[in-house]
Amino acid sequence: MRLRYRLEMSENLTEAESQALNRDIGQLEALIEELLTYARLDRPQNELHLTTPDFPAWIAAHVEEIQMVNPQRDVTLQEVVAGDYGALDMRLMERVLDNLVNNALRYSNRQIQVRLTLQGSRATLQVEDDGPGIDPEERERVFEPFVRLDPSRDRATGGCGLGLAIVHSIAQAMSGEVSCGASSLGGARFCFSWPIYHQLPNLSAA
Structure with missing residues (x-):
């Protein structure tokens, strides 16, 4: 926040320099947020x-919201199985979906497909x-x-290398x-699956 304030108050930057600094600050803020999230997930209490x-x-x-803000990609919900998905921590589920889709946005050419399925007492x-x-x-x-990983999936595509680690945690x-x-x-396919609960299990999370 202090960096953004100082940037806004600066009168000696060109438009290109200002945009570059804003982008760098945004990436730094994203890194800090991911680091904090990853650390919180490791707390058993x-x-x-x-x-x-x-x-x-x-x-x-x-x-649908993701598609609206990423019109350069085709982000589609290909399959969704109706049913009882039980009790969920929506903060964590939103982070899972966002991190998986953001990863796909970095590396896809055009198409990104999302599926939600239910089989017995397990969801995917x-x-x-x-x-x-x-x-x-x-x-x-x-x-x-x-x-x-390989050069086609390097830092030039953005990200700080914690998104998938957070999903794993x-x-x-x-x-x-x-x-x-x-x-x-x-391309790549990521499958996140979990057992369905209807009451608080003896688990820990962020």
Whole structure:
């Protein structure tokens, strides 16, 4: 905030310099937020804040919002299974969806597809794209903090290397799992799955 204030008060910057500094400050703020989130997820004393939302309706609305602010991409909800998704911490679920879609936005050529499915007592959120994909031997490493992969997925695409690590930590907090595979679109497919709860489980989270 202080950096932004000093930037706004500066009279000696060109428009291009101001835009570049604003972009750098924005990336720094995003990094700080991701670091704080990642640290909070590692605190055992924190509990899930559960509600019982209409999760399919929320997913549909949120994907539509993402598409509206990213008109250069085709972000679509390809499948959503209606049903009872039980009690959820919506702060964490929003972070999961946003981080998976933001990752896809960085690497996709055009298409990003979201699916929400329900099978028995387990739910799965899937996000896939038509980007360069991830080599099989690197699909486990992608969930480690600050890991950078091949040149097609380097820092030039943006991000601070914590988005997928946060998703992995949330999966652990929910007794769920997240995996990376190959998409039929040609890029990467991320599947986040979790057991359905109707009351507070003995778990910890942010």
